[in-house]
Amino acid sequence: MEAPFTPTSMQVHTSLLKLRPSDFEGRFDASPEHVSPTRGACDETPIVIPNIKSSQFRNLMKVVYCPPSNKFFLSLPVITSAEIEEGDAWRKFIFYLDVASLAHEFRMHDIEKWAKPRLQSLVHTAARKISDGLDSTSSDDDLGFGAVPDTEGGDSDSIRSDPEDITYEDGSEDAGESDNDVDGEGAEGEGGTKVENDKTGDGDDEDDYDSDEDEDFSDSDQDSSTDDDTDNENDGQDDSDQLIAAEDSPIFRFIDGIWYAREISDAPLLHGIRNILQCHCGSLPTDLLLSFFRVPNLREKDPSTFGFLFLLLLEDGHKTWNRRMFTQMDRMAFFSAQCYLTPLPDSLKVASATPLFNKPESAKKFARRFSSNLTRASCIQNCYQGAFPFWQQEFDDAYYDNVANKEPLVAIGGLTTIPSRRLRFSEKLRGVNCDHRCYLRMLGRVDRDIQGLYTRLAEYYKPIA
Known part of the structure; x- marks a missing residue:
């Protein structure tokens, strides 16, 4: 089997796919009804899986074929x-993400x-260690867990009856929250950004803001013009037109x-991964930031991430x-956004539970x-009152x-410091002992308000033709 568009291709003998026909039938045209005697048996007639890296599919195959009794x-x-150690946290993040996302895609x-x-x-537990572990990784080639042992006689069904297959109790879903509204974003249209600032500081109207996704963002051809003194202003940085492709960076796994x-x-998972990405982006060089800012359809698919990257570049x-x-x-x-956002307009400071302003x-x-x-x-x-000192420590007078x-x-x-402050706040919240896991509910509210803010900020990026 070959996964195209990657530096290395992967071949899996078709006989392996036939071992689990219930898993693969109809997904890669690998069932006995669709596979010719030679297809998948040699490099000349591969079974091609589009838009999947070889390393990703290898991780899925480990779960399918590795004996569950293996260490x-x-x-x-x-x-x-x-x-958990930092490097281990990053490797396991990639492994679980690959397995979960491909298993979802292949049903x-x-x-x-x-x-x-x-x-x-x-x-939820090791966000900071995942980010720190990434720094020591240059590519997916560094993410291996070792070779998959001999799987003959292994029973993959045992994996699926794992007694540890419990549902992770996130506890952060508010009553009435739609599963499809993973960011808690409003449905009132763009007018939601015009809500007056909560002058009293009370947050009773915590849902009165809008974070609708914006219009498509499209790149334009790069302008080669620059000011005569630009070279003196770059502090020795490479001023090349060539940008690193965001998809080639391990950071893109976020x-x-x-x-x-x-x-x-999955709102808690979305907010957690997005927070790791935003914290990590705070220290990226400008060229890589710009590459992520220009990821196709990012503004449409995840406007809050687009808004945060815009903020960093601004x-x-x-x-x-x-x-x-x-x-x-x-x-x-x-330049236009700088004018509109100096000082921060009241339309940006909509009423919310989280005291961001x-x-x-x-x-x-x-x-x-x-x-x-x-x-x-x-x-x-x-x-809730016990969390107040933690908030004061992270969102201090300087903020x-x-x-x-x-x-x-x-x-x-x-505003660019909010993700790192939020991460430290969440780490302190985990120390609050409560059978009802109130801290997760509070953190969910904080996350929705933060990402709503960045979504509104994304609206200030208005390309002028």
Whole structure:
């Protein structure tokens, strides 16, 4: 079997696919009815799987054919240990994502049921370690778990009856939230961005904002013109027209994870993977940031990620925008956005539970934002009020001073720090002991408000022809 469009191709003898006809029949034209005697048996007549990397399919094949009694599976518990090492966290993230997403695509529901809770637990428990582990990886070739042992006599059905195949309890879904509305985004249209700022700081109208996806984003031909003094402003950076393809970077696997989480309407998984990506992008060089910003249909498919990348590029200022890799249309859009966003307009500061713009005055007022009349009194005191010191530590006076600053790009810079602050806040929240897992519900609300903000910011990128 050959997976095209990758530096290396992969061949799997068709006899392996025939061992599990219930898994592969009709999916790769590999069933006995469709496979000729020679198809898949040699390089000249391969079975081609489009748009899938060889490394991804190898990971799926490990789960299908590796004996469940092998120690390989014993090292993959459903609940991730907090002591997991960074490199191991990144490798397992890729493995679980590959298995879960391909199993979903090929309708292998039992295998997806095995992989998905492990992916959810890993993202929830080891987000920072996944990101740090990526830094030591240059390509998918570094992600191997070792060769798959001899599988003869193995029973893949045992994998699917794994007693650890429990549903990961995310606990962050609010009552009445639609599975299809994974970001909690409103359906009121673009008018949602015109809501007045909550001057009192109360967050009762937490759902009164809109984060609808924007129109398609299309690239234009790059403008080779640049100012005469651009070379002196680049601080020694390469000013080449050539950009690194985002798809060739290991970081793109987070984009793959976002697509999968959206496909299955898993809001906690989507927010978790997106937060890792946003934290990681904060330290990327401009050329790679621009490559991710130009991922086809990103603005349409995940406007909040597009909005955050736009924010990072906007923060860099005009010296960066004058580099040759930016088009004239880019420059005009960035200069226009800088004008509209200095200072931050009230239309951006829509009412929400999460106090992203107005500093909460007390633990009681903070708890009131996230709780309701149905919330247990003990949870209000222990969980929601107990989270207030954590919020103060991460969203400190410096943060609120920056987002209120009227100087060019200062407030923009403050908004780019939200993902890293959110990650540290979530790590502290995990220490709150509650049988009702209130911290997950609170974190879900925070995530929806943050991503709603970045979605609204995406609307300020308006290419001017």
